Amino acid sequence: MDKRILYRKAYRMLDDITPLKIDCGLLCKSRCCRGDSNMGMVMFPGEYGVFSEKQEFLRTRRENMNGSEVLFGTCTGRCDRKYRPLSCRIYPLVPVFDARGNLTVIMDPRARYTCPLVSGSLGLKISPMFKRRVCRIFKLLCGDSDIKKHISVLTSVIESYRKFTGD
Ligand code: SF4
Numbered sequence: 001m002d003k004r005i006l007y008r009k010a011y012r013m014l015d016d017i018t019p020l021k022i023d024c025g026l027l028c029k030s031r032c033c034r035g036d037s038n039m040g041m042v043m044f045p046g047e048y049g050v051f052s053e054k055q056e057f058l059r060t061r062r063e064n065m066n067g068s069e070v071l072f073g074t075c076t077g078r079c080d081r082k083y084r085p086l087s088c089r090i091y092p093l094v095p096v097f098d099a100r101g102n103l104t105v106i107m108d109p110r111a112r113y114t115c116p117l118v119s120g121s122l123g124l125k126i127s128p129m130f131k132r133r134v135c136r137i138f139k140l141l142c143g144d145s146d147i148k149k150h151i152s153v154l155t156s157v158i159e160s161y162r163k164f165t166g167d
């Protein structure tokens, strides 16, 4: 299936659901949107093609991530929510393959120092319904071999991070 169709479907499936029932950005002043141009969010393969026209808020750069070339998006801390990348929509969750090779969705350990939902500093837990929805979306997206490969790369990045931090 055309990747653009897959991503648009994923975006739609996330339209009515967020990590908490309330806007968590109000609790932390949207810390995950306050990166600088050295940071950014990884774009999924072909995701940039979803945008029919250039989105001014989004800059991109190519980077090598564990041997694979990926596109990173950076923004100015404001965006048209309609066009925000998938990584932003699912944050602080990330899809990975577990030790048995099954697709799962976990809290991104790299978000611990940014996101209170990962650190637990506000005593709030991410909505299980949100997690289930994100998992369903990636089961759908995994039907695409490029996206599946990208999730394998993400898995190796998370594993390396855990080894480095001892998590
Ligand atoms: S950092 Fe975490 S709590 Fe804050 S807006 Fe982002 S996802 Fe929500």
Ligand code: SF4
Residues within 6 Å of the ligand: 032, 033, 034, 041, 074, 075, 076, 077, 078, 079, 080, 084, 085, 088
């Ligand atoms: S694109 Fe939007 S949601 Fe994503 S980091 Fe930037 S401001 Fe936040």
